Amino acid sequence: MSTKRYTVTSALLYANGPLHIGHIAGAYLPADIYVRYLKGKGHDVAFICGSDEHGAAITLQAKKEGISPREIIDKYHSINKKTFADFGINFSIYHKTSEKIHHKTAQDFFKELEKNNVFTKKSTKEFYDEENKQFLADRYISGECPKCNAANAYGDQCEKCGSALSPEELINPKSTLSGNSPIKKETTHWYLPMQKHEKWLKEWIEKGTIEGKNYHDPKAWKSQVLGQCKSWIDGGLQARAMTRDLDWGVKVPVKDAEGKVLYVWLDAPIGYISATKQWAADNNKNWKDYWQNKDTQLIHFIGKDNIVFHCIIFPIILKAHKDYILPTNVPANEFLNLEGEKLSTSRNWAIWLHEYLEDFKGQEDSLRYMLCASAPEGKDTDFTWLNFQARNNNELVAIFGNLINRVVVLTHKYWGGIVPRQNALTDYDREILEKLADFPDKIGSSIEKFRFREAITELMNLARLGNKYLADTEPWKLKLNEEKRTETILNIAIQIAGSLAVLSAPFMPFTSKKLSKILNLNNIPWNDAGGIVINANHLINNASLLFEKIEDEKIAQQLEKLNS
Numbered sequence: 001m002s003t004k005r006y007t008v009t010s011a012l013l014y015a016n017g018p019l020h021i022g023h024i025a026g027a028y029l030p031a032d033i034y035v036r037y038l039k040g041k042g043h044d045v046a047f048i049c050g051s052d053e054h055g056a057a058i059t060l061q062a063k064k065e066g067i068s069p070r071e072i073i074d075k076y077h078s079i080n081k082k083t084f085a086d087f088g089i090n091f092s093i094y095h096k097t098s099e100k101i102h103h104k105t106a107q108d109f110f111k112e113l114e115k116n117n118v119f120t121k122k123s124t125k126e127f128y129d130e131e132n133k134q135f136l137a138d139r140y141i142s143g144e145c146p147k148c149n150a151a152n153a154y155g156d157q158c159e160k161c162g163s164a165l166s167p168e169e170l171i172n173p174k175s176t177l178s179g180n181s182p183i184k185k186e187t188t189h190w191y192l193p194m195q196k197h198e199k200w201l202k203e204w205i206e207k208g209t210i211e212g213k214n215y216h217d218p219k220a221w222k223s224q225v226l227g228q229c230k231s232w233i234d235g236g237l238q239a240r241a242m243t244r245d246l247d248w249g250v251k252v253p254v255k256d257a258e259g260k261v262l263y264v265w266l267d268a269p270i271g272y273i274s275a276t277k278q279w280a281a282d283n284n285k286n287w288k289d290y291w292q293n294k295d296t297q298l299i300h301f302i303g304k305d306n307i308v309f310h311c312i313i314f315p316i317i318l319k320a321h322k323d324y325i326l327p328t329n330v331p332a333n334e335f336l337n338l339e340g341e342k343l344s345t346s347r348n349w350a351i352w353l354h355e356y357l358e359d360f361k362g363q364e365d366s367l368r369y370m371l372c373a374s375a376p377e378g379k380d381t382d383f384t385w386l387n388f389q390a391r392n393n394n395e396l397v398a399i400f401g402n403l404i405n406r407v408v409v410l411t412h413k414y415w416g417g418i419v420p421r422q423n424a425l426t427d428y429d430r431e432i433l434e435k436l437a438d439f440p441d442k443i444g445s446s447i448e449k450f451r452f453r454e455a456i457t458e459l460m461n462l463a464r465l466g467n468k469y470l471a472d473t474e475p476w477k478l479k480l481n482e483e484k485r486t487e488t489i490l491n492i493a494i495q496i497a498g499s500l501a502v503l504s505a506p507f508m509p510f511t512s513k514k515l516s517k518i519l520n521l522n523n524i525p526w527n528d529a530g531g532i533v534i535n536a537n538h539l540i541n542n543a544s545l546l547f548e549k550i551e552d553e554k555i556a557q558q559l560e561k562l563n564s
């Protein structure tokens with residue numbers, strides 16, 4: 001098997017609040033599953049993420065909490081880094097955009113683009129707060145929503161009706177800093193004329209080629225991702241300002257740019273590159289292999305609100321630099337709702353991951369299973385606590401856990417934990433072994449197509465196959481008079497258990513580890529699953545509980561917490 005090189009990124013997370021299940025289901029869990037699978041296949045992967053620590057969202061939150069932006073980002077960076085790790089999201093590095101190496105990388109990038117004449121400079125009149133002597137970012141302006149007339153809509157969005165707005169549209173705009181009506185003042189910014197890139201972008205998105213040369217397979221892209229890109233391009237791209245008047249961020253590294261920082265589009269995605277540089281330096285690797293080598297696959301995991309950013313704006317920037325590869329795929333997810341309603345940080349309608357980990361100790365995989373099995377891959381989906389309980393109790397406990405428990409208990413009861421031999425096979429045994437052999441490819445090919453729901457369904461089908469085999473052969477009835485037959489049945493059931501230990505690893509790494517310990521296995525490669533993974537005479541350990549049943553009371557508590 002040939003090994004390939006992958007750079008896998010998950011959207012940088014704003015360091016202004018904690019993580020909730022919507023974030024996880026969108027950009028982080030699918031990426032982690034994908035990366036764990038690739039590593040299991042022996043590929044070389046850099047899995048990159050970190051905190052986005054710049055922009056008005058950070059300074060605004062700092063103001064709200066009455067502390068400095070630095071205190072805000074330090075607080076949430078460490079909380080989120082720990083929460084990801086506790087949930088088993090195994091980044092190669094969880095970096096931060098306030099690091100020096102990032103500022104330098106983003107500034108060098110800007111200078112290279114400036115040198116290549118990628119930008120145009122333009123002066124416009126923007127909202128300005130005279131009392132605070134500051135230009136106002138969209139989030140610093142509020143007023144009446146022109147669409148639904150809600151008070152206090154922001155300059156970029158109305159949270160009441162969800163409309164995207166520009167500050168000019170607000171009725172009676174006010175500065176959120178002073179409460180005064182802002183004036184208009186002239187300022188100059190660097191613009192990216194995106195319309196100049198329409199032609200190659202259209203070809204690249206629709207055909208996967210640039211000037212006839214092949215880059216990626218658009219048939220492997222999700223239809224809703226292609227659809228969103230096409231409608232943007234067909235609607236006509238415009239010049240967008242790449243700099244902002246703000247005192248918090250990466251300083252624009254040229255003359256006459258006092259008080260200006262790079263806008264998020266030239267800051268956050270370049271954070272993937274600077275994080276890779278730091279990881280490479282720490283691990284004796286060459287970062288350029290992961291960003292500038294055309295044999296590398298670059299995959300961005302994001303939520304659907306980030307599609308344009310990663311499929312249009314970032315590729316323009318990468319290509320304009322000239323040294324970089326373009327993304328191979330951007331498997332964006334739709335949104336996860338909670339109990340039938342949109343997740344909302346401001347209304348506290350969310351399940352915060354650090355609270356889940358506290359309330360459901362040792363049950364990380366129950367949530368990983370649920371969020372993967374009901375992931376918003378093709379359309380928005382709904383998380384409900386009752387469904388979570390049902391999937392845990394009826395699938396993880398009753399199917400997966402039950403199979404393992406039966407196999408391990410019987411092996412100890414009959415042979416003191418020593419794996420029995422495989423004797424003469426019946427046609428039915430052969431049929432089961434053939435089916436077992438198909439699972440690594442079946443699950444793997446679904447993962448490679450970013451169909452994680454399909455993949456985890458197949459994983460559970462393998463556990464179902466094991467249960468069915470035992471129910472059909474009833475080895476517990478045979479022991480006394482048909483010892484050889486019993487040995488064969490248990491040997492086959494143990495192979496299924498062993499394959500489950502390997503194939504569950506991307507989805508449920510904690511369970512895979514526990515199960516490997518019970519079966520006394522270490523590091524079996526993905527491709528070896530489906531065959532004889534455990535030899536006769538191998539000693540296995542005693543059974544221990546893989547999954548815990550979740551009682552009604554616990555679910556009632558969570559529902560109460562949500563509605564309080």
Ligand SMILES: [Zn+2]
Pocket residue numbers: 145146147148149150153158159160161162163
């Ligand atoms: Zn509105």
